[in-house]
Amino acid sequence: MSSSALFADLYEFAMLRAYFELGMNAQATFSLFVRELPPQRNFLIAAGLDDLLHEIEHWRFEPHHIDYLGSLKISSRPFLDWLANFRFSGDIYAMREGAPFFENEPILEVIAPIAEAQLIETLVLNQIGLQTILASKAARVVAAARGASVVDFGARRAQGMDAATKGARAFYIAGVESTSNVAAGQAYGLPVAGTMAHSFVEACASEMDAFRSFSEVFPDTTLLVDTYDTLEGVKKVVALAKARGPNFNIRAVRLDSGDLDMLSRQTRRILDDAGLTDVQIVASGGLEETKIDALTSRGAPIDVFGVGTDMAASSDAPNIDIAYKLTEYAGKGRMKLSAGKRSLPGRKQVFREFRDGVAARDVIAREGETLPGVPLLQPFMLSGRRVAEQSCDLPRIREYAKEQLAALPPHLRMLQSREARYDVAISDALASYERETRAQLID
């Protein structure tokens, strides 16, 4: 990933130089967690690990990176020579992508010589943060669709190309069917979808002409019917069906503006009255989970939701309070005491207890403890190499997410803000380790 080897805050390089000069190269543990869930989220979904591991495994400083770093006053020749040979040699334990998680739970732990674990901080936060935010948002949209398909239309409204393309992956993990983003289709093998825009209709001599000619090129396409007048547009599709007879193969019509509840019902009636019961209805235009929920709960006859803007940037919760903190160095627990910023010392494990197949509570424990429940942190990288058995096959991740979401208590899966919270406990051993570490620091 030569293009992103410099994707780090300057202070990481400054600290690396200091560690280098001071001979600080003992093993460190850094822990990645979210301090507080956004008020609009009852849980988050871990995502982004596969892309992150790929970048860490291939992190190399090319000569042009070294030259640039050499131009900054934090550098020295011996330090640059050390960087030129940089390889990540550590271990990474993480929750599987698709796992729902909660406040203060470590979702990823890095155990490596301190400089290595430090250098990757900015990338870890940015990349796991990105896909986690977007998968967590998409899970709500998919839930609101109540079984109707959701298609990602967000590429144009995502915050940059990286967000658009990795977002499409995160959305797919959370249950979205397909994406309009061709780059994401290529990068991740995602199903891609999309047919026509208003510009095509407008460029043709008439709407009827547009429908006729587009469907000659693509007989089983979706026709966009709201360029001028939605219901008139639907009637033109019916006219096309009459003209084409058995050769009519249009799969769907798309409504992109107006009162989608009313228009979808009227459209359904016009289509059904003409015998076009197989023609589906796609709705799009400013949709997000609350609007979709309103439509599906009232039974609007919409088969597919195209969702862009609001999902693309998780607009109601575009950030999470994600932190990557030193928790152990040279065998000793570490933590800060800054106001309102708790971090749990040492290596950890998270156990999820289930009752009758439903997640009942999580316990954050010290690494090495054996407690009831399923341990969520698993090794994904050892000595700088990915663990082969840990599949990052995307359909399997998506299936895992689906199972894990289905196993959450129903009240957590509702869109409304939480009344009852999910119980996350801290093991006795971890609690006393936290007290010991704190006591040593205050001494």
Added chain:
Amino acid sequence: MSSSALFADLYEFAMLRAYFELGMNAQATFSLFVRELPPQRNFLIAAGLDDLLHEIEHWRFEPHHIDYLGSLKISSRPFLDWLANFRFSGDIYAMREGAPFFENEPILEVIAPIAEAQLIETLVLNQIGLQTILASKAARVVAAARGASVVDFGARRAQGMDAATKGARAFYIAGVESTSNVAAGQAYGLPVAGTMAHSFVEACASEMDAFRSFSEVFPDTTLLVDTYDTLEGVKKVVALAKARGPNFNIRAVRLDSGDLDMLSRQTRRILDDAGLTDVQIVASGGLEETKIDALTSRGAPIDVFGVGTDMAASSDAPNIDIAYKLTEYAGKGRMKLSAGKRSLPGRKQVFREFRDGVAARDVIAREGETLPGVPLLQPFMLSGRRVAEQSCDLPRIREYAKEQLAALPPHLRMLQSREARYDVAISDALASYERETRAQLID
């Protein structure tokens, strides 16, 4: 930009195939504008043009792109052969980066054979949208800082690497001093800044030890003082100054948690009492424009604000309602009539009228009209080649933004939501062209 040649919605490729099959290759005009400003914004700042033009000028489909497109059912061999030779050959007119703009004003117009103008839609929206959202946010943060420096700490919290790196550029245009993002430093020649994190302090035997050793490596660094107890941290800096005497060169202390108003005053007093009047105070931790405004308006003695999360994703307004619409094809005005989605037909110009050096109103006119005021749309690309005279030199863009912001009416520059709006008129010629176009469509 071989890596982003597929950064387009699938429907762009489907329409391209249809244009290709149907022989539709007349010249089109597409216009980029924002329908409605977010409620929290009184204006937006155009940004992202230079990066966009670079990508458009180098848009090529490599064999692996063609192979991937060939695997999709929208493709045909002759169409893929046509794509393999794709070059953008059109003209692009745009507002200069750094220009404030308002609702419905075209900020960029593309005049090209319809397929070329269509293909770039997703990229134009994504890239101009990204930097415009982020520059517009940063202008508020800079205004709130009332002359104190603002440093971008957002790389870890931006939505992906593209957003983080191009965001740093957009922030700089809007008046931010420097960025912590080293990749952005290299990509755009931006000033980079950053020193130490809590992890360094925690990894050392004690905070005093951390300050001593870090400042041996970097004598004029900034020391982070809130790991355990902020004011105790500041006192250790004073102790270090006494120990070092004339060799003490620490430039600043950084406060990253707690009540920054109170702590900055107490810190200033401790430093001043020790004669360390030159040691500056950097504040960070969850800052955004309203918190910064509260601090600066009360006179908190903070010299530098480090701003991350909230600026990085423009959290209060993470999207803009940006649209790229066909306005002319084969010499005829085009528009859609969909509910609530007005678009102005034809090629256009925006004139900004000034009174006593203050922007008084804008008039959106037809291209070719000569009206009072400064014409804001200028040619940046002609026949697929960048116009050499249009400098995209970043310090000049930043200077232009500063001048243009200073020329806005003061009420628009306030953080509070608008009471008085800025006047954007439509020329008589454009208004009658809109009526004519509409009448033809309704016919």
